[in-house]
Amino acid sequence: MIEEEIKKIIIKIVGREIGKILVSERADFGNYSSNAPFLLAKERKQPPESVAKELAEKIKLADGGKLFSKVEAVAGYVNFFIAPSVLAEKVVHIATKKYPFKIKKQKINLEFVSANPTGPLTMANGRGGFLGDVLANVLELVGHKVVREYYINDAGNQIRLLGESILAESGNAPKKEEYYQGEYVKDLVKALKKEIQNKKDPEKIGRSAADLLLKEIQASLKNAGINFDVWYSEFKNLRGGKNLISKILAILGKNGLIMEKEGAKWLKSSEIADEKDRVLVKSDGQPTYFLVDMAYHYDKFVKRKFDKAIDIWGADHHGYVARLKSGVKAIGIEPDKLKIIITQLVRLIEGGKEIRMSKRKGEFITLDELIREVGVDSARYFFLMNTPDTHMDFDLALAKERSIKNPVYYVQYAYVRMRSILEKSKSQIKQIQISTLRKLQSESELSLLSELIKFPYMARQTSEDYQVNRLARYAAEIARAIHNFYEKERVIGEQKDIMEARLALIVATKIILEKLFKILGISAPEKM
């Protein structure tokens, strides 16, 4: 990566690592810049401008025109303009080989969605779903081993509640306020007719219903292009015969972190973290969700030996982050190995007013509906371009109306334009030659190359800070450069060597865009 090469040069001159290498958004600031002069200026008590000038001169000398066509000192920054020949070389490198990311490879467990099987997936589940799916793709791209996991919450009160709701709906029990409602409950009554007649055990009916709902959830996820490797059932893995729960209690007991109070077992969280003491085993002998979750994470880290676990949760669970971290710490696991990403809730707006989505009351827009209305690509991009921190407002009517204006089409159309030229030109390029790409000279060609070389940086950065929206926006930036190139330069009918150079550029662009599309999980259309 070029940033690393720039860093090396600076280290050579300054004698140590200093400052940051920034990827410039603006062409007049070059491709990269460094803020090292600001930091040096402070130490030396000199104005940053003169330090920058001095540094730029030394870098220019050290480089000898190899990497940079221009090294500039402006307003205290050193700006680096990559030489066109180097741009060509890097782009070929990125487009043709499996790019070698230099990272410490890890075994990562990525758990996301994990919606309770007590109802269909809502479009809000899509937010975490798309995020997790794309994050897994990026982590894999840079070389990590990733397991995509769905935790099936199929044990506990909500399953019995679901069963009772179905019994009530079918007229076999009185209805209650807290029961699940909505069309899907009626559907479940029909589907489970026989069981309702025969057993009438709410627990068993709830479990059968959960199985049906899980199948539905799996179909919805598949439809949304969200993939999982492991479906981890709480009931089967954590509640069955030889379970981990007693093991956790034993570990905690050995560590002296359990106390008995009011007939229940408590974790002394206050001893290990700034947390309130929490119940582990209720006075009725049942484990709390907290204890089960500790067992689950023990399973991830100790039994399955993941180096890292990433959990993606909705904002309604954010109060639980500190608790689980302290729980993990209590069983001797380094809490930093557990990364919890919170996605903010999506507010549903209809006719200018907020509708409170409630799975229990049956008021929600399902993920399936969303995709049916706006399409997978549009839905994905809509969520992916925003950070998980944003409180989003979602108006289905508006989304339908605007889906045609979704930026995803801007990006895909840019791609289609490239394909279209390739097809019309009947070119048979198999390998992109660096020497061919080096013939590119015009501004729009070079700025497209400049966008393309950012690919490894974008991927690596995202694999480190999990800001997946960066990639969606990067795709749009490439698209802009493509449209610009398309408007400014013609390909077919130009002189042979110019045409070939541009075709090579198009092939490289197409390959890199396809890589991006694959990560983002959006389709690469032939035509639009």
Add this chain to the structure above:
RNA sequence: GCCCUCGUAGUUCAACGGAUAGAACGGCUCCGUCCUAAGGAGAAAAUGGGAGUUCAAUUCUCUCCGAGGGCACCA
């Protein structure tokens, strides 16, 4: 009451403590013999209020205002 998010153009969203705060949609001006105009060029338009730290603050700290979400022997 305590805790966690978030307040940026008319709207929906960007911006590892860095340069002139970027896009898209909407409104306004242009671009049509030519690889799909689902495009391009241009102008207008924003950091909730107030302090502080810093060479530099949308970003960090404090405070106020506003929005959302949490504070169970529920999951």
